Amino acid sequence: MFFPIQALIFCGIVLVLWALYFTVLQAKINILRRKIEDALHKKAEITNFLSLFSQNLRTVQEIDSSMNMTARYVADLIEAQSICIFFLEGEYLKAAGVSGAFPPLHKSTQYVMTKPRYILESLKREKIKIGEGIIGEIAAKKDYLYLEDASKDPRISGTDTVVPIRTMMAVPLISDANVTGVICAVNNRRNDRAFSAEQFSNFKFIASQVVLAQNIVQVYSNLSRQQRISQELEFARQLQASLLPKTFPSWDQFVVQSFTRSSKEVNGDFYDFVQIDENRLLIVIGDACGKGIPACMIMAMTRSFIRSCVDRFTNLKELLRDLNYNLFRDTDEERFITLACCLLNKKDSTLEYARAGHTGLFLYVRDHIRRIFPSGSALGILPNELSNFDTISLEFTPDMSILLFTDGLCEAINEKGEEYGNDRLEKEYLNSCMTNDKPEETINRIIESVDDFTGNQENQLDDQTMVIIKHL
Incomplete structure (x- = not known):
């Protein structure tokens, strides 16, 4: 016995509608899954940072290494080859924490080093004036920097670096609307390509946690013990x-x-x-x-x-x-x-x-x-x-x-x-x-x-x- 042609058409339409329904449903499930994964990822980032920093900052003697620890944490988080955290001291930016062989980003006649460990030591002796060079400009403008191909930027191509700069990100550190420093990432650890939009987003996200670490370090390093206790309570x-x-x-x-x-x-x-x-x-x-x-x-x-x-x-x-x-x-x-x-x-x-x-x-x-x-x-x-x-x-x-x-x-x-x-x-x-x-x-x-x-x-x-x- 044969079904009328109308019945076959109806069945075909039903099958198509069901297929569309499950396609849309699967798309919604995928979107929800990505949201859950992103929320869990950010939760882990906040937890790991706060826990790691609070456990390591026990004494005044450990303050100097605390920002290096923070730089290493950020480098691992966003998978960057090198990170440098600059703090504003008066009118100048000075390197406070370094991870990896971070290259000097402004012209200097004081040194031409070949070994990464000497470059890191020299970075900590350098002073960058607000508005001077690429780092100083970021602090002055309070703006982000995201260079997919750093070699095309004249500010980068004009510097003498032992480590080639292929891609770069930088974010100003801001507390109470005032610039307190800059954090900069150079080169992608994943491959030789540019930093991805996801890496840049995570970098901006973690910058606020670096500001928190910066505030704590300043409390511990600038005050006497009794003053430190009082200031710590005020910060809390x-x-x-x-x-x-x-x-x-x-x-x-x-x-x-x-x-x-x-x-x-x-x-x-x-x-x-x-x-x-x-x-x-x-x-x-x-x-x-x-x-x-x-x-x-x-x-x-x-x-x-x-x-x-x-x-x-x-x-x-x-x-x-x-x-x-x-x-x-x-x-x-x-x-x-x-x-x-x-x-x-x-x-x-x-x-x-x-x-x-x-x-x-x-x-x-x-x-x-x-x-x-x-x-x-x-x-x-x-x-x-x-x-x-x-x-x-x-x-x-x-x-x-x-x-x-x-x-x-x-x-x-x-x-x-x-x-x-x-x-x-x-x-x-x-x-x-x-x-x-x-x-x-x-x-x-x-x-x-x-x-x-x-x-x-x-x-x-x-x-x-x-x-x-x-x-x-």
């Missing part, structure tokens, strides 16, 4: 502040407000708001173990891990497991962080909550406060095989409010050595909610209560941070 405060969101998210019927202040010793409190998609907002608050720069480093690593997970986010439990895996792998046994996470869904007005060793959540509902404590150990202490993280989901209805906070609030002490405590915090939060205060008014009310209790905020040894989420 600045680093901590730079990693916090500058604005609060506008999330339809929900209001999110936060507050933080550092103690005299600076710990590792932080919070962050990360948009997962058009309906879901991730709100996190954390407290890193330790003080000063080490605590801020753990804080920075955790924040970077969280943001790198956005493209492959599934749920809070898997997020905490992923964070714990990375922190347990990349930190020593004395370093860990407590964390609380809220996933706010504005589409169906729901909220999912999980914590990892952090203080519990205060939920205001129907003129009462509920304390919620799902189980979960601090991140970085135990391997995933021994860790478990519970989650709680609830309908977040109008007039409900949530308070997330760090233990610096409830552990604030007065002159008698008494703690402010959870009970006082709960009472102040409840009274504010019952009078229908705005979130910022609630925060001010709590801070005023804590300050009245302690009498002297300067003596507090822990940071104080809180986040309030309210459904209008």
Whole structure:
């Protein structure tokens, strides 16, 4: 029995449409896979750099070698044959860190060396004035340089170099809108071809981490021990502040407000708001173990891990497991962080909550406060095989409010050595909610209560941070 010609045509059309559908689907899968790989790659870059640098910078005597270590790290990361990091000292740029046989890039009559190790020693003695030569021009213009074929650039062809310059990249180091140096890469380690667009992108990305290393080195090298401690704490405060969101998210019927202040010793409190998609907002608050720069480093690593997970986010439990895996792998046994996470869904007005060793959540509902404590150990202490993280989901209805906070609030002490405590915090939060205060008014009310209790905020040894989420 033969099918009518119309049936055959219909079947053919269906097959073509199915083929097109799977082609488009495969393309989307490939794009998503590349995004995940890129996020994981950048996460590894940040983690490796922060961990490597903080582990190597232990004493003043190691400062000189720290920038050479940084240069080697950058060279390995972007696969360059040689790297030179120039720092601005007064009106001149001077080589501070070198990896590989980096050639001199400006004319000089002081030396003509033939061995790479002598070239490196000479580089560190040279002074480059702002605007002078190719490196000085980059500092003066605050602009990138990407030469696919360096031999065609007259600034390169006019220099006497033992090592031929085939391809070159340079990026200005900028801190607070001011040029503090230049980092330059010469020749591709992969082959004799030009640096790729991917290598240039990674080079620009890692430059910000070099600025961080530069700031730390300057703190250690220019100050006496006591001054160094004071300056380190100030730098930690600045680093901590730079990693916090500058604005609060506008999330339809929900209001999110936060507050933080550092103690005299600076710990590792932080919070962050990360948009997962058009309906879901991730709100996190954390407290890193330790003080000063080490605590801020753990804080920075955790924040970077969280943001790198956005493209492959599934749920809070898997997020905490992923964070714990990375922190347990990349930190020593004395370093860990407590964390609380809220996933706010504005589409169906729901909220999912999980914590990892952090203080519990205060939920205001129907003129009462509920304390919620799902189980979960601090991140970085135990391997995933021994860790478990519970989650709680609830309908977040109008007039409900949530308070997330760090233990610096409830552990604030007065002159008698008494703690402010959870009970006082709960009472102040409840009274504010019952009078229908705005979130910022609630925060001010709590801070005023804590300050009245302690009498002297300067003596507090822990940071104080809180986040309030309210459904209008």
